[in-house]
Amino acid sequence: MTNSINEIENSEVLLVAGSNTTEAHPQVARRIYDAVDRGAKLIVIDPRRTKLASRAHIHLDIRPGTDIALLNGMMRAILDDNLADDLFVEMRTENFYALRDMLYRLDLAEVAAVTGVDQRLWQQAARLYARARKSVICYCLGVTQHICGTNNVQAYANLAMLTGKVEKEHCGVDPLRGQNNVQGACDMGALPGVFPGYQPVSDPKARAKFEQAWGVRLPAKPGRTLLDMTHGGGNGPVRGMFIVGENPLLSDPTMDKVRETMENLDILVVADIFLSETAQLADVVLPAASFAEKTGTFTNSERRVQMVRAAIPPLAESRTDAEIVIALANRLGYSMHYQSTAEIMEEIALLTPIYGGIYHDRLEESWGLQWPCFDRAHPGTPFLHKYMFTRGKGHFVPADHQRPAESVDEDYPLLLMTGRIYHHYHTGTMTRKSAALNRECNEAVLEINPADARALAVRNGERVRLASRRGAIELKAGITERVAPGMLYTTFHFAEAPINRLTVADRDPGSQCPEYKVCAAKVEKLT
Amino acid sequence: METRYILKKDHLAPWLRRVAKSHRVVAPVKNRHGDTLYAEIDGLDKVELDLAGQPQASAKSFFLPQQEVLFTYRTGKGGYEFHEPATPAPATVYFGLRSCDLSAILYTDVVFMGRHKDPGYRRRREGAILISIACHQPHPNCFCHATKSGPFLEFGYDLQFTDLGTRFLVEAGRSRGETLISQWRPFFSEAAEEDVKLQYQLALEANGLFRRNVDVGCAVRKLAEGEVAEGIWRELADRCQDCGGCAYLCPTCTCFTIRDEKLGPEHGERLRCWDACTLEGFSRMAGGHNPVAREQHALKRRFQHKLRDDVHKHGRPSCVGCGRCVGICFGGVDIVGFIDRLSEEDLP
Numbered sequence: 001m002t003n004s005i006n007e008i009e010n011s012e013v014l015l016v017a018g019s020n021t022t023e024a025h026p027q028v029a030r031r032i033y034d035a036v037d038r039g040a041k042l043i044v045i046d047p048r049r050t051k052l053a054s055r056a057h058i059h060l061d062i063r064p065g066t067d068i069a070l071l072n073g074m075m076r077a078i079l080d081d082n083l084a085d086d087l088f089v090e091m092r093t094e095n096f097y098a099l100r101d102m103l104y105r106l107d108l109a110e111v112a113a114v115t116g117v118d119q120r121l122w123q124q125a126a127r128l129y130a131r132a133r134k135s136v137i138c139y140c141l142g143v144t145q146h147i148c149g150t151n152n153v154q155a156y157a158n159l160a161m162l163t164g165k166v167e168k169e170h171c172g173v174d175p176l177r178g179q180n181n182v183q184g185a186c187d188m189g190a191l192p193g194v195f196p197g198y199q200p201v202s203d204p205k206a207r208a209k210f211e212q213a214w215g216v217r218l219p220a221k222p223g224r225t226l227l228d229m230t231h232g233g234g235n236g237p238v239r240g241m242f243i244v245g246e247n248p249l250l251s252d253p254t255m256d257k258v259r260e261t262m263e264n265l266d267i268l269v270v271a272d273i274f275l276s277e278t279a280q281l282a283d284v285v286l287p288a289a290s291f292a293e294k295t296g297t298f299t300n301s302e303r304r305v306q307m308v309r310a311a312i313p314p315l316a317e318s319r320t321d322a323e324i325v326i327a328l329a330n331r332l333g334y335s336m337h338y339q340s341t342a343e344i345m346e347e348i349a350l351l352t353p354i355y356g357g358i359y360h361d362r363l364e365e366s367w368g369l370q371w372p373c374f375d376r377a378h379p380g381t382p383f384l385h386k387y388m389f390t391r392g393k394g395h396f397v398p399a400d401h402q403r404p405a406e407s408v409d410e411d412y413p414l415l416l417m418t419g420r421i422y423h424h425y426h427t428g429t430m431t432r433k434s435a436a437l438n439r440e441c442n443e444a445v446l447e448i449n450p451a452d453a454r455a456l457a458v459r460n461g462e463r464v465r466l467a468s469r470r471g472a473i474e475l476k477a478g479i480t481e482r483v484a485p486g487m488l489y490t491t492f493h494f495a496e497a498p499i500n501r502l503t504v505a506d507r508d509p510g511s512q513c514p515e516y517k518v519c520a521a522k523v524e525k526l527t
Numbered sequence: 528m529e530t531r532y533i534l535k536k537d538h539l540a541p542w543l544r545r546v547a548k549s550h551r552v553v554a555p556v557k558n559r560h561g562d563t564l565y566a567e568i569d570g571l572d573k574v575e576l577d578l579a580g581q582p583q584a585s586a587k588s589f590f591l592p593q594q595e596v597l598f599t600y601r602t603g604k605g606g607y608e609f610h611e612p613a614t615p616a617p618a619t620v621y622f623g624l625r626s627c628d629l630s631a632i633l634y635t636d637v638v639f640m641g642r643h644k645d646p647g648y649r650r651r652r653e654g655a656i657l658i659s660i661a662c663h664q665p666h667p668n669c670f671c672h673a674t675k676s677g678p679f680l681e682f683g684y685d686l687q688f689t690d691l692g693t694r695f696l697v698e699a700g701r702s703r704g705e706t707l708i709s710q711w712r713p714f715f716s717e718a719a720e721e722d723v724k725l726q727y728q729l730a731l732e733a734n735g736l737f738r739r740n741v742d743v744g745c746a747v748r749k750l751a752e753g754e755v756a757e758g759i760w761r762e763l764a765d766r767c768q769d770c771g772g773c774a775y776l777c778p779t780c781t782c783f784t785i786r787d788e789k790l791g792p793e794h795g796e797r798l799r800c801w802d803a804c805t806l807e808g809f810s811r812m813a814g815g816h817n818p819v820a821r822e823q824h825a826l827k828r829r830f831q832h833k834l835r836d837d838v839h840k841h842g843r844p845s846c847v848g849c850g851r852c853v854g855i856c857f858g859g860v861d862i863v864g865f866i867d868r869l870s871e872e873d874l875p
C-alpha cells in the first residue's frame with residue numbers, strides 16, 4: 001500500500017475495486033465504514049453485490065475482467081469535464097499525451113456494452129472521485145487475477161495520476177494484501193527476479209554486494225515463476241521442489257496439471273504445520289512450527305514490520321522455518337549460523353536499504369515500523385511517493401480492454417469467478433482444522449443467480465455438478481442475488497470441491513498471476 | 528456493622544505468602560510484554576502484581592474454562608463407557624479481582640449454580656475465595672457505576688480491599704474472608720474512624736472519575752418496551768465482523784457449545800467450549816435454516832440478553848460495565864456505543 005490503513009478513515013472518496021473487503025480485510029472494511037459514517041462517498045467496482053457493494057453510494061457492477069474499459073471511460077469523463085489535475089500531470093508525470101489520445105478515440109457506447117455498466121453511473125463515479133480532495137483507491141485480487149492484471153493495476157494508477165490523487169496523505173492506490181506476511185515475503189526477495197529489498201539480480205552491483213555477504217556466486221538471471229514451475233515453460237521441467245507453507249496442489253490453477261508436475265519430480269520436500277494435500281505427495285515432510293511458536297517479524301499490507309514473539313516453544317519435533325532452512329543449508333555444505341532471529345534481522349538491515357533501520361530492539365516497544373526506514377534514526381514512512389515516485393516521474397501507460405482468456409459459449413454458458421469467504425483461509429490447511437470455523441462453514445457453495453437456477457431447475461442447497469473445459473467437481477448450490485445472471489462464484493478453500501480443477505492457467509505476462517476470476521463453466525443437475 | 532481492618536502495604540506480600548501455603552493464589556500480574564492478566568501465582572517474588580490496571584481478560588476462564596472435557600468415552604464390547612474426569616479444583620484465593628469481575632462471578636453463579644448445578648463450575652466455585660479491590664482509578668472504557676456493579680462493592684465479596692495510599696482498608700463480607708484474616712490476625716489492625724471516612728470519600732470521588740456517562744437505564748427501558756428501531760440493529764449487524772471477541776472477553780457471556788472429538792478408533796472426548804451468539808453458526812439448524820438472520824440481527828441477541836432478558840429474569844442487567852468489549856470490538860459496535868445511541872435519540 002502506498003498509504004497507511006488508518007488514512008482510509010479520513011478519505012473523502014473511497015474507490016474500492018475487486019475487493020470483498022468485509023470478508024477478506026475486515027480491518028480495512030471497518031475503516032471504510034468509519035469513513036462513510038464521517039460523510040465519505042463509497043464507490044465499489046465489483047461484478048458481485050458484496051456486502052460492501054450493497055452499502056456503496058455507487059456500485060459499478062462490471063462484467064469480470066472489464067476494469068480497463070471502465071477506467072478508460074471514467075478517465076474520459078474526467079477529461080471531458082476538465083477535472084484532470086493539469087499541474088500534477090505536467091510536473092510529475094510523463095507520457096500523458098499517449099493516454100489522452102487513446103481516451104479521445106474511445107467509443108463510449110462500446111465501453112457501456114463491454115462493461116455492462118450504464119454510462120451515467122461511471123461518469124458520476126468519475127466526477128466524485130476527481131472532485132474530492134482526498135480520494136483513495138483500494139484494490140484486491142479482483143483486479144490482479146486476470147490475464148491483464150498488470151494493465152488493470154496500471155489503469156487504476158493512471159486514474160490516480162490523472163487526477164493528482166497520489167503523493168499525499170489520504171490519496172493513493174492501495175493493493176490490499178491477503179496474508180499477514182505476503183508483503184514481507186516479497187520484501188525479502190521471495191520473487192524470481194530480485195534480492196531482498198527489490199534489488200534486481202540483474203544488477204551487478206547488487207549481486208556483488210550479496211555475493212560478498214554470503215560468500216557464494218549468485219545467478220544473474222531471474223529464477224522461474226511459480227506457474228513456470230508447476231505448469232512447465234521456461235527451460236525444461238523442474239526436478240526437485242522444496243515447498244514451505246504453501247499448498248499449490250489446491251491453490252494453483254488447473255489442478256490436474258499441478259499434480260502431474262509434483263508426481264514427476266525427483267524429489268518433493270514440504271515443510272508445513274499440517275499434512276496438506278501437497279505434503280501428502282511429498283517424499284519428505286518437515287513439520288514446521290506455527291506463528292505462536294516463533295520469534296521474528298511479519299510485514300503487513302501497509303509495509304509495517306511488526307514483531308511476533310513465541311508464546312510457546314515448538315511442539316513435539318517441529319521446528320521453525322528458520323531452523324529448517326539453517327539445518328538444510330548446513331547439511332548441504334553451506335555453513336549458516338545465527339544466534340537468534342534478531343541477528344538475522346541485523347543482516348537484513350545491513351543488506352536491504354529499505355529495512356536499513358529496522359532492528360528487533362526498535363520493534364520491541366512499538367507497533368512496528370513502516371519501510372522505507374533507512375537507518376536507526378529514521379521514523380519509518382507512513383505513505384509512499386511523497387515528493388517523487390520511486391522511479392522518478394509517474395509514467396502513464398494507456399491500455400486497451402483485453403478480453404479474458406476464456407469466454408462463455410454454448411457449451412459453457414456461465415462465467416465462473418473464484419474467491420474467498422470470511423471463515424476460511426486459502427486452501428484451509430489451517431482454518432479447516434478448527435471446529436469453530438468449520439461449524440460456521442464447512443462446505444463449498446456455488447453462488448448462482450435465481451434466474452439461472454430456475455432455468456436449470458436447481459433448488460437452493462441442492463448438490464450440482466460444475467464443469468469447465470478442464471474438469472468437473474460437485475458442490476452445493478446457493479441461490480443468491482449477489483451474483484448477476486450468467487455468473488457463478490465459489491471459493492477455493494475446500495479440498496472436497498477443488499475448484500482449481502476447473503480454472504484456467506492463462507496468466508498475466510507481467511505478474512505471472514493466473515486468471516482465477518474468469519472461466520467458462522456449466523452447471524448440471526445430478527441425476 | 529462488619530469489622531473493618533487495616534493491612535499495611537508492607538504486609539501485603541508476607542500475608543499473601545502465608546495464604547499461598549494453603550491455597551492456590553490467582554491475582555492480576557503484569558507479564559513480560561507489559562500486559563496485565565489474572566494468573567496463578569507461583570512464587571510471589573517472581574511476579575509483578577498489578578493492582579492498578581484492569582486485567583485485559585476477566586476471571587471467567589478460571590470458572591468456565593475456554594475448553595473443558597466433560598467426559599471421555601470408550602467403545603467396548605458392552606457398548607459405550609463414559610468416564611467423567613475429576614478435574615482438580617484446589618482451594619483458590621482470587622486476590623485483586625476488579626469489582627466488575629467479582630460482580631460477574633455472582634452472575635455466572637446464577638447461571639451455573641441455580642436450579643441446575645454444573646458439576647465442573649461448582650467444583651471450581653466452591654473452593655474459591657473472592658477478594659476484590661475497590662476501584663478508584665476507573666479505566667477509560669469502564670462504566671460499572673452505571674450498571675451498579677462497582678466501583679466499590681457493598682456485598683458479594685469475601686474480602687474487599689481499598690487502597691488508602693500506604694495501607695489497605697479491608698472489609699470482610701463473608702466468613703471465608705474473615706477466616707483468612709483471623710488465621711493471620713497479627714498482620715491486621717482494626718480500622719480507625721478516619722480510615723473509614725477516607726474510604727467513603729474515595730468511593731464518592733471514584734464515581735466522579737468515570738470518563739463515560741452511560742445511560743444504561745434508558746437502554747433497559749427502551750428494550751423492554753420494544754422501542755429499538757430495526758435500522759439500528761441492521762447497522763450494528765453490518766459492522767459486526769463476526770469475530771466473537773466481545774463474547775469471549777465478556778465476563779458475563781456464558782454461551783457454550785458442545786463438541787465431540789474422536790481421539791482414536793475406540794475412544795474420544797466430549798468438550799465444552801466457549802461460543803458466541805454473534806456467530807452465524809450459533810443458531811443455524813441442522814437443515815441450514817437460521818431463525819436469526821445474522822445480516823440484520825447479529826448483535827440483537829447479545830444486547831437483548833444483557834439488557835432486557837436478564838433484567839426481566841434477575842432484576843438487573845448482566846452487563847457489569849467492565850468496558851472490555853469496547854476495546855476489543857473489531858467493528859466498533861460495542862455495547863456502550865449502542866446504549867449511547869439509544870439515549871442520544873432522546874436528546875433535543
Ligand code: SF4
Pocket residue numbers: 773776777778779780833845846847848849850851852853862
Ligand atoms: S457487555 Fe461489555 S462492558 Fe458489559 S460486561 Fe460484557 S464485556 Fe463488559
Ligand code: SF4
Pocket residue numbers: 766767768769770771772773774805826852855856857858859860861
Ligand atoms: S467484538 Fe464486535 S465485531 Fe466482534 S463479534 Fe463482538 S460485536 Fe461483532
